[in-house]
Amino acid sequence: MGNKQKKRKIQKKKQKEKNERINKSLQEGNNFEKEMKLLVLGTGDSGKSTFVKQAQILFKDGFDEKQREVFKQAIRNNLILHMKLLINGVYDFGLDLSKSNEKLAKRFLEISDRTQPDQQIAETISKLWEDSSVKEVFDRRSELQIPDTANYYLDAIDRIVEKNYRPTDKDIVFCRIPTTGINELKFSVQEHPWRIVDVGGQKSERRKWIHQFDDVSMIIYVVAMSEYDQNLYEDENINRMYESLELFDSIASNRIFTRTSIILVFNKMDIFEEKIKKTDPKICFKNYSGGCDFEKAKKYITKQFIKVVKTKRRKVFPFYTQAANSKSIKKTFETIIETVLENSNI
Structure with a gap:
């Protein structure tokens, strides 16, 4: 009982001092x-901007349509960049793609980084993402400059390339824009x-x-x-x-x-x-x-x-x-x- 009374007394004193300042x-x-x-x-890449984005969701009204459009473009571009990093990782580590995926990979590397993926590109990315060598590279991503969230977007590629795609808050939180x-x-x-x-x-x-x-x-x-x-x-x-x-x-x-x-x-x-x-x-x-x-x-x-x-x-x-x-x-x-x-x- 004595400790509780002492604690209450300290709290009252702090509140009194605060009231006096006010x-x-x-x-x-x-x-x-x-x-x-x-x-x-x-x-x-420490996650500080992710921290701030979460504050915007918690304490503001989240993201307006203009902001979502910016993130949509970035997310779609990142699909291209992430897969290119994974393909190059396959070659850097001396791994082998399946014969059919080898042809797809070579053509894919010729695509511009700023390309907005359509349904055909999405199908190519999905096939490459299923390749065991590409998965192995992702597991070793700390040896390369591959974001931890790359798999999140690659798994959701069908949704992301839809014509009426609108990024969710989670999509935006995971999106890395320096x-x-x-x-x-x-x-x-x-x-x-x-x-x-x-x-x-x-x-x-x-x-x-x-x-x-x-x-x-x-x-x-x-x-x-x-x-x-x-x-x-x-x-x-x-x-x-x-x-x-x-x-x-x-x-x-x-x-x-x-x-x-x-x-x-x-x-x-x-x-x-x-x-x-x-x-x-x-x-x-x-x-x-x-x-x-x-x-x-x-x-x-x-x-x-x-x-x-x-x-x-x-x-x-x-x-x-x-x-x-x-x-x-x-x-x-x-x-x-x-x-x-x-x-x-x-």
Whole structure:
């Protein structure tokens, strides 16, 4: 009973202090509904833009028809690109296609990347996708630059090439279009205005971040847990997880952020859980000795990021999620919102 009474007393004190701040703001004629500005950072393909798209679905009205049309074109183009990557992977790995598929593959590689697939192209893609060598390449996709979601679209090709195809929210969430420039999403939740700022994760885009650092309520840094055995698109000699850790170090050590708390979102946990069964994280972290144990690997990688933040004045909040999974990300967002509000001077 004593602990419960003590807890209630602390909660009442916090609420009283908050009310006093609000009253003071009212007396001074200020708007106490402070905008919560969240800067979403991370390397390319970490899933940060997926994170923002889910916020648009949860807190706004989703996507308008103009946006859906843009994603429709991208999704259809990606079908061509993904299959070309898979075919080239077959040749790179020295695998063999069936005789009939070999002819189809050679003709397919001559198709322009910007071609919008029709029914005939869809049939070709479906036949190639059924080839055992193509499936093997997809299973080894971490050795190439093949997206984890390629199979989702290839399995749904008949629906995607339909004349009246309209991308679903799930189609859009899975669609990878590299972020260029700066994108903002504004919404209101729990009686507060929020702004999520998403900036390009590729190296060439990072110089654009600096002027977005003013008045940030909290940084959300997204890490793709599944990328510990993959290399960058821009430089295939650099491990993606290592690059993410280096980038996080540069952000955490930036003097502008000495008092800005950080939410670490460890994303793609579902893919990580499957991958860890076969691939030891030692491929990225030489001092790791936990083998292919999910919990040990998760704990070790988390520690590598958290220990980068050297000052104890800075709070770091780790979260684990699947940004492409609506239920998982909804729970993550709810907790993030509470965390931001509890740690903001409002």
